[in-house]
Amino acid sequence: MENFEFVSPTHFVFGRGAEEQVGAKLAERGAAKVLLHFGGQSAVKSGLVDRVKASLDAQGVQHVELGGVRPNPEITLVREGVALCKQHGIDWVLAVGGGSVIDSAKAIAVGAHYDGDVWDFFETKRQTDDVLPIAVVLTIPAAGSEASKNTVVSNDALQMKSGYPNNAQRPKLAFMNPELTFTLPPYQTAAGLTDMFCHLLERFFDDVGAVPVTDNLCLSLMRTVRAEAPRVLAEPDNYDARANVMWAGMLCHQGLAGVGRHEDWATHGLEHELSALYPEITHGAGLAVMFPAWMEHVRGENPGRFAFYGREVFGLAPTGDADADALSAIDETRAFFASLGMPTTLAELGVGEDDIEKMIPTLKANKGEPFGSFKKLSMDDAREIYRLAL
Amino acid sequence: MENFEFVSPTHFVFGRGAEEQVGAKLAERGAAKVLLHFGGQSAVKSGLVDRVKASLDAQGVQHVELGGVRPNPEITLVREGVALCKQHGIDWVLAVGGGSVIDSAKAIAVGAHYDGDVWDFFETKRQTDDVLPIAVVLTIPAAGSEASKNTVVSNDALQMKSGYPNNAQRPKLAFMNPELTFTLPPYQTAAGLTDMFCHLLERFFDDVGAVPVTDNLCLSLMRTVRAEAPRVLAEPDNYDARANVMWAGMLCHQGLAGVGRHEDWATHGLEHELSALYPEITHGAGLAVMFPAWMEHVRGENPGRFAFYGREVFGLAPTGDADADALSAIDETRAFFASLGMPTTLAELGVGEDDIEKMIPTLKANKGEPFGSFKKLSMDDAREIYRLAL
CATH class of the missing domain: 1.20.1090.10 (Dehydroquinate synthase-like - alpha domain)
Structure with a gap:
C-alpha cells in the first residue's frame, strides 16, 4: 500500500426532504450571502430552486442567482460567477444541480478571492487554500462532485477541457434527496x-x-x-x-x-x-x-x-x-x-x-x-x- | 434506506513515517500549546513519544505531558487532563496510543471548556460543540477511535462504563504508520x-x-x-x-x-x-x-x-x-x-x-x-x- 493523505470533510444530509434543511444548515454555519448557482430549466421548472430559495429566506440568508450552467460547464459563466461574488461580497456558493453545476460552483469558489483569471488554476499555474465554502443540493447522481476534490471545466475558446484538484474545494455541505432523481430521463x-x-x-x-x-x-x-x-x-x-x-x-x-x-x-x-x-x-x-x-x-x-x-x-x-x-x-x-x-x-x-x-x-x-x-x-x-x- | 446525516472530517496521514509530520501539520493548523496524552510504557520505551516531542519542538509547538492512560480509561485521569488544559491554556489535544488513549483524549477535549464535571457528558446530561481539536498518532488498530464520533470512559467509583457520541470530538488529524504496530503482542x-x-x-x-x-x-x-x-x-x-x-x-x-x-x-x-x-x-x-x-x-x-x-x-x-x-x-x-x-x-x-x-x-x-x-x-x-x- 502506498503512503497517502485523505480528507473528506463534507457533512451529508441524506434522505427525504433533505433540501428543506438548506437554509437552517447554512445559517448555523454563519452564511450571510449565498451565490445560488444552477443549470437549465429542470431545477427551476420542478420548483426545486424556489423551494431552496424559500428555505434560505426563512433563515434570512441572502442570495444572488446565477443560472444557466450547461453540461460540460464553461469558463465564461464561471468568470461571471466570480465577478458576482466579488461584487456582492458572497460568502458561500450553493450549487443546485448535478456534476456540471457543482464543478462550475467549485471553479467560482476558487476564483472568488483571486485577482487573476480563474482559468489559471486549470492550467496548473496556481494553487490556493482560499476557497469560498460550497454547499450542494444534488439532483443527478453521477460525477460524485458533491464530495470530490475535483472540478472539470471547458474552455471553448481554447477547445480544451481541464481538471483542477484541490481538497479545499470539497463541498462542506451536501443535501442528497433520492426523490429528486425520480424524474431523471x-x-x-x-x-x-x-x-x-x-x-x-x-x-x-x-x-x-x-x-x-x-x-x-x-x-x-x-x-x-x-x-x-x-x-x-x-x-x-x-x-x-x-x-x-x-x-x-x-x-x-x-x-x-x-x-x-x-x-x-x-x-x-x-x-x-x-x-x-x-x-x-x-x-x-x-x-x-x-x-x-x-x-x-x-x-x-x-x-x-x-x-x-x-x-x-x-x-x-x-x-x-x-x-x-x-x-x-x-x-x-x-x-x-x-x-x-x-x-x-x-x-x-x-x-x-x-x-x-x-x-x-x-x-x-x-x-x-x-x-x-x-x-x-x-x-x-x-x-x-x-x-x-x- | 433510513434518512441520515454523516460527517467524517478527519485528515488522515497514512504510511511510513507518518508520525514525523505531527509537528508540521499541527503548526499549519495554528496549534500553539498541545496536551500530549499517552498510556503506559510501550509508547515511551519505543521512543515514539520522544520522536513526537521532537517533531513538535522542531515546529515550536509547546506541549504539556499527561501519560498513564490505562486500558478502559478512567474518569479520574480525564479530570486531571481537563485541569491541565484549563491551567495551561491548551489549544489541541494530541493522543499517542490506541483506543483507550484516544477516548481519554476526547473526554479531555470535551471537558476543557466546560465548567462542570466532565462525567456529566457521560450521563447524557450535557451536549456541546465547544470541543478542543484532537490529533492522534495511532499505535493500536482496533477501536477505530482515530476517526469515530465516540468515546467510552469508565467510572470506577460508580462501577460504570459509559459512551458519549459527538461529531465535534472526531479527531481533526490522524497519523497512521503501520510500522508502529509491528511489535504489538x-x-x-x-x-x-x-x-x-x-x-x-x-x-x-x-x-x-x-x-x-x-x-x-x-x-x-x-x-x-x-x-x-x-x-x-x-x-x-x-x-x-x-x-x-x-x-x-x-x-x-x-x-x-x-x-x-x-x-x-x-x-x-x-x-x-x-x-x-x-x-x-x-x-x-x-x-x-x-x-x-x-x-x-x-x-x-x-x-x-x-x-x-x-x-x-x-x-x-x-x-x-x-x-x-x-x-x-x-x-x-x-x-x-x-x-x-x-x-x-x-x-x-x-x-x-x-x-x-x-x-x-x-x-x-x-x-x-x-x-x-x-x-x-x-x-x-x-x-x-x-x-x-x-
Whole structure:
C-alpha cells in the first residue's frame, strides 16, 4: 500500500426532504450571502430552486442567482460567477444541480478571492487554500462532485477541457434527496451509472499490486452499481434503488475507493478530449465507449488484474488462460454499459477517424509526456485506443 | 434506506513515517500549546513519544505531558487532563496510543471548556460543540477511535462504563504508520481484529431491511478483516498486512459501514458491563465471547439475515433451512474468533454465573427500558445472553 493523505470533510444530509434543511444548515454555519448557482430549466421548472430559495429566506440568508450552467460547464459563466461574488461580497456558493453545476460552483469558489483569471488554476499555474465554502443540493447522481476534490471545466475558446484538484474545494455541505432523481430521463440515469462505474475502474487498474482493503471496498461499489442499475432503470421511482445509487455515486469518487493506490485516469483524459471537441457528448456516454477500448489496449500489462475484476464483479469462472479471462471481463464491461443503453462505438457519438488528430494536440495538455499508470500511454497509444473505439 | 446525516472530517496521514509530520501539520493548523496524552510504557520505551516531542519542538509547538492512560480509561485521569488544559491554556489535544488513549483524549477535549464535571457528558446530561481539536498518532488498530464520533470512559467509583457520541470530538488529524504496530503482542493484535469485526456486526444486524450500498461496503470490510487476520498474526512485520488492518480498523467504526441503518449496539452494551466489573478484561476478548451468545439468542428475529452474512463472509452454501444456515454462520463467527486466540466463554475470562446480577443494574444505565435494534432486549434477555456465554 502506498503512503497517502485523505480528507473528506463534507457533512451529508441524506434522505427525504433533505433540501428543506438548506437554509437552517447554512445559517448555523454563519452564511450571510449565498451565490445560488444552477443549470437549465429542470431545477427551476420542478420548483426545486424556489423551494431552496424559500428555505434560505426563512433563515434570512441572502442570495444572488446565477443560472444557466450547461453540461460540460464553461469558463465564461464561471468568470461571471466570480465577478458576482466579488461584487456582492458572497460568502458561500450553493450549487443546485448535478456534476456540471457543482464543478462550475467549485471553479467560482476558487476564483472568488483571486485577482487573476480563474482559468489559471486549470492550467496548473496556481494553487490556493482560499476557497469560498460550497454547499450542494444534488439532483443527478453521477460525477460524485458533491464530495470530490475535483472540478472539470471547458474552455471553448481554447477547445480544451481541464481538471483542477484541490481538497479545499470539497463541498462542506451536501443535501442528497433520492426523490429528486425520480424524474431523471433514462439516458441521463444510465450515463450517471456509467460515470460512477468508471470512477471505480480508474482507481482499480493501476501499477500498484493488490491493496485488499481498498480493492474490496472498490469492488463492493462496482457490485452495488451493477446490481442497482437495472433496478433503477426499470423502476425510476423506487426510493431504495435511487438512494443506493445516489450514495454509491458519492462513494465512487470521494476518494476512499482508491487510497493506497496510484490510480490511472488515462481514460478520463481520453474522454475529456471527446467532449471538448463535441460538447454535446455526455461524459458517461463517452466513457462507455472509451473504457473498453482502453482495456483492450492495455490488458497485456497485467491480465491477472482483469481476471480478478471479472471474477469479483461479473462472477466469471477462471479458465486458466489469463488473457482469455481478461477479454471476457472486458466483454462483460462493454455488455454492461450497452445494457444501460450506452453507446459502444465512437461512430454512435458522431466521432470519426478524422477527429482523432484533432484531439491529440490538447490531450493531457499534450507535452508529449506519457500518461496513465496501469500502462504509461504515448500519443501513439492514444491514437490506437481512439481507433479501437471507432 | 433510513434518512441520515454523516460527517467524517478527519485528515488522515497514512504510511511510513507518518508520525514525523505531527509537528508540521499541527503548526499549519495554528496549534500553539498541545496536551500530549499517552498510556503506559510501550509508547515511551519505543521512543515514539520522544520522536513526537521532537517533531513538535522542531515546529515550536509547546506541549504539556499527561501519560498513564490505562486500558478502559478512567474518569479520574480525564479530570486531571481537563485541569491541565484549563491551567495551561491548551489549544489541541494530541493522543499517542490506541483506543483507550484516544477516548481519554476526547473526554479531555470535551471537558476543557466546560465548567462542570466532565462525567456529566457521560450521563447524557450535557451536549456541546465547544470541543478542543484532537490529533492522534495511532499505535493500536482496533477501536477505530482515530476517526469515530465516540468515546467510552469508565467510572470506577460508580462501577460504570459509559459512551458519549459527538461529531465535534472526531479527531481533526490522524497519523497512521503501520510500522508502529509491528511489535504489538499477538493477543492485542487479535483483540483488535475482533473489535473491528464486531463494529461491523453491530451495524449489519438491525431491524432495517437490506441497504445494499452500505451492506456491501460492510461485508467487504468483514472479508478484509477475516482475510488479513491470519496473515498479520503469522507475519507481524508484514507491512501490507498491517496497513490493510490499520486502515480497515478505521473504516469499521468511522460510520460509513452503517449509514442508512439503525444499527444495534446491544452487544457492546453487554460487554461494557463485563469490563466495568473486571477492568482487566480486554474489550475485544469480551466481545468475542458475547457476540456469538447474542447471535444465538436473537437469530430467530431474522434468520435470513444471518444466512446472508454466512454466505457473503464465510462462503457458506445455503441449505434451504434458514435457521440451520444462521447457526452455521454463528459457529463460523465463534470459530473465527477462536482461531485468533480469543476466548469463547465467560469462564475463560474469570466471569461466573454469580456475576450476572452484578451487571444488570448498570446495564445501559438500566432504566428497565429495552435496548438494541435487531431484537429489543429486556433485562431477562440480557440475563439469558450472559448465561449462554458462560
